[in-house]
Amino acid sequence: MIEVQHLTKRYGPFTAVNDVSFRVERGEILGFLGPNGAGKTTTMRVLTGYMPPTEGKAVVAGYDVLEQPLEAKRRTGYLPETPPLYPDMTVRDYLLFVARIKGVPGKERRARVDQAMQRTWVADMANRHCGKLSKGYKQRVGLAQAILHNPEVLILDEPTAGLDPRQVRETRALIKELAGDHTIILSTHILPEVSQTCQRVVIINRGQVVAVDTPENLTSRVHGSATMYLQVDAPGADAAASAAAALSGVPGVTQVGVSDTQGSVTGFEIQSEQGRDVRRELAAAVVAHGWGLLELRPLRMSLEDVFVQLTTQEVQPATTEVAHE
Amino acid sequence: MNNVLAIAHKEIKAYFASPIAYIVVGFSAILFGWFFVNLLLYFDRMALQAAAGGPDTLNVNEMLIGPLLQNVAVVLLFTLPLVTMRTYSEEKRAGTIELLLTSPLTDVDIVLGKFLGAFVLYAAMLAVTAVHVGLLFLFGQPEWRPILTGYLGVLLMGSCFLSLGLFISSLTKNQIVAGMITFAVFLMFWVINWIASFAGPTMQVVLNYLSITEHLNDFTRGVIDTKHVVYYLSFIGFSLYLTVRSVDTERWRG
Numbered sequence: 001m002i003e004v005q006h007l008t009k010r011y012g013p014f015t016a017v018n019d020v021s022f023r024v025e026r027g028e029i030l031g032f033l034g035p036n037g038a039g040k041t042t043t044m045r046v047l048t049g050y051m052p053p054t055e056g057k058a059v060v061a062g063y064d065v066l067e068q069p070l071e072a073k074r075r076t077g078y079l080p081e082t083p084p085l086y087p088d089m090t091v092r093d094y095l096l097f098v099a100r101i102k103g104v105p106g107k108e109r110r111a112r113v114d115q116a117m118q119r120t121w122v123a124d125m126a127n128r129h130c131g132k133l134s135k136g137y138k139q140r141v142g143l144a145q146a147i148l149h150n151p152e153v154l155i156l157d158e159p160t161a162g163l164d165p166r167q168v169r170e171t172r173a174l175i176k177e178l179a180g181d182h183t184i185i186l187s188t189h190i191l192p193e194v195s196q197t198c199q200r201v202v203i204i205n206r207g208q209v210v211a212v213d214t215p216e217n218l219t220s221r222v223h224g225s226a227t228m229y230l231q232v233d234a235p236g237a238d239a240a241a242s243a244a245a246a247l248s249g250v251p252g253v254t255q256v257g258v259s260d261t262q263g264s265v266t267g268f269e270i271q272s273e274q275g276r277d278v279r280r281e282l283a284a285a286v287v288a289h290g291w292g293l294l295e296l297r298p299l300r301m302s303l304e305d306v307f308v309q310l311t312t313q314e315v316q317p318a319t320t321e322v323a324h325e
Numbered sequence: 326m327n328n329v330l331a332i333a334h335k336e337i338k339a340y341f342a343s344p345i346a347y348i349v350v351g352f353s354a355i356l357f358g359w360f361f362v363n364l365l366l367y368f369d370r371m372a373l374q375a376a377a378g379g380p381d382t383l384n385v386n387e388m389l390i391g392p393l394l395q396n397v398a399v400v401l402l403f404t405l406p407l408v409t410m411r412t413y414s415e416e417k418r419a420g421t422i423e424l425l426l427t428s429p430l431t432d433v434d435i436v437l438g439k440f441l442g443a444f445v446l447y448a449a450m451l452a453v454t455a456v457h458v459g460l461l462f463l464f465g466q467p468e469w470r471p472i473l474t475g476y477l478g479v480l481l482m483g484s485c486f487l488s489l490g491l492f493i494s495s496l497t498k499n500q501i502v503a504g505m506i507t508f509a510v511f512l513m514f515w516v517i518n519w520i521a522s523f524a525g526p527t528m529q530v531v532l533n534y535l536s537i538t539e540h541l542n543d544f545t546r547g548v549i550d551t552k553h554v555v556y557y558l559s560f561i562g563f564s565l566y567l568t569v570r571s572v573d574t575e576r577w578r579g
């Protein structure tokens with residue numbers, strides 16, 4: 001439904017998006033995740049035909065955005081980062097105007113506008129001027145504007161930014177509901193948003209794709225250097241410190257940190273070499289010192305850890321580059 | 326065509342939702358009225374002299390309506406920058422340009438729609454000034470032909486200013502800056518005319534040709550000369566073309 005091939009966008013000498021490729025299947029919700037300045041908005045602007053790519057191509061709903069822009073635009077709904085509202089127009093007039101320029105036939109316009117206003121809970125503000133709406137309502141009118149002409153593809157740039165928690169929940173529910181008959185790309189820098197709404201995630205950093213996968217696979221895949229949680233009962237003065245020293249000596253362990261202490265019970269976070277299971281050795285070491293082994297389990301990385309790891313990994317090889325500049 | 330009308334409709338609604346339409350129409354009515362009264366008083370004095378044995382005939386068209394329409398350029402100098410300054414600048418500032426450029430519209434649809442919207446407001450503004458001229462028909466028998474051609478000329482001349490203002494507005498996201506540059510550029514076209522009267526013969530021809538206002542003279546005398554019509558239409562076409570190019574260039578630059 002959406003296909004991005006080797007997309008590059010430069011602003012003068014600055015490369016904002018660098019050789020990005022990905023696909024989105026029909027009916028899928030794709031999360032576009034990355035820190036600020038990663039190139040999310042730029043990619044979306046190319047997909048919506050707002051600006052042409054410097055290199056590469058993008059096909060939306062079967063039409064190349066550069067070669068057949070009108071066909072592609074007719075099938076795309078777009079919520080830009082700032083909702084594109086005319087402050088002097090009422091919500092209804094604004095949506096009627098948008099329906100008209102999106103090519104909704106005159107007879108259907110009123111019904112479509114009413115429907116979109118109901119779906120996005122803005123019907124009570126129909127006669128209010130757009131400029132007088134709260135941030136949350138503006139965002140929802142922006143969403144109403146995007147779904148108005150029932151497009152095949154929805155491109156939403158940070159759709160929940162600036163909403164209160166209840167509105168965020170409602171908006172996510174709406175997006176999921178829309179996914180059935182629309183194909184959706186939504187960008188965000190908020191992690192729970194991705195794990196809650198999206199089936200697949202593209203993580204982008206400094207203009208480059210660093211990972212494409214399901215949220216579940218990402219959390220287990222990056223699990224590479226394993227972290228264990230180990231809780232021991234070691235009575236006696238300085239037992240915690242000596243336990244830490246003893247555990248550091250176990251072959252394969254790279255780092256030992258104290259995460260919590262309660263009386264004689266101490267919890268450690270232990271990192272080991274990539275791909276090496278050190279649970280047996282750890283258990284043996286604890287028993288050999290005569291301490292009580294209370295708990296030993298692998299710590300799963302949250303998507304947040306994955307994100308930080310992926311995006312900082314990407315920065316490390318680039319540091320030499322930065323030094324050159 | 327429906328797209329052009331959609332944009333034009335939106336523009337006209339925006340003019341009347343803000344004070345701009347009222348300021349422009351009101352201000353031009355006042356300024357025009359002031360010229361009208363002064364020229365009328367002058368005409369009245371001439372008429373008295375004529376009765377006392379001055380020139381034989383006095384022509385309302387030549388002595389009143391012609392100069393009046395020529396003075397309209399001054400009214401346009403002040404009012405039309407207000408009409409065009411926000412057209413593109415405000416869309417860029419508010420980010421609504423992103424809606425227009427990602428909708429199934431061509432750049433030409435958008436430019437023509439905006440031009441048409443500005444043109445309708447301008448036509449409304451001229452219609453209000455026509456009330457003064459209408460008064461003359463109550464009290465005298467002016468020829469209607471030079472009045473009609475004169476208004477056609479003024480409409481074309483104003484459209485040149487509008488298309489130029491549209492282009493300037495497409496260059497910046499600050500509408501005040503757009504308005505000031507537009508005023509300065511209009512002033513330049515106005516001054517060219519004035520410089521021409523001091524220039525040498527060759528230079529005078531060139532400057533007069535460039536001067537937007539100079540092309541109006543024949544219209545106010547009741548003559549529609551293709552030369553002038555072509556000048557105005559090419560001026561408008563070229564400015565609108567530049568506007569389309571400017572929007573497109575910005576899109577590539579990002």
Ligand SMILES: Nc1ncnc2c1ncn2[C@@H]1O[C@H](COP(=O)(O)OP(=O)(O)O)[C@@H](O)[C@H]1O
Pocket residue numbers: 011014016034035036037038039040041042043579
């Ligand atoms: N119009 C522009 N001109 C120059 N640089 C830009 C422009 N728009 C964005 N950038 C730069 O491109 C990079 C990516 O921006 P953007 O796509 O907005 O990122 P995101 O949406 O992920 O925060 C940023 O470093 C930003 O400063």
Ligand SMILES: [Mg+2]
Pocket residue numbers: 037040041042081157
């Ligand atoms: Mg962004």
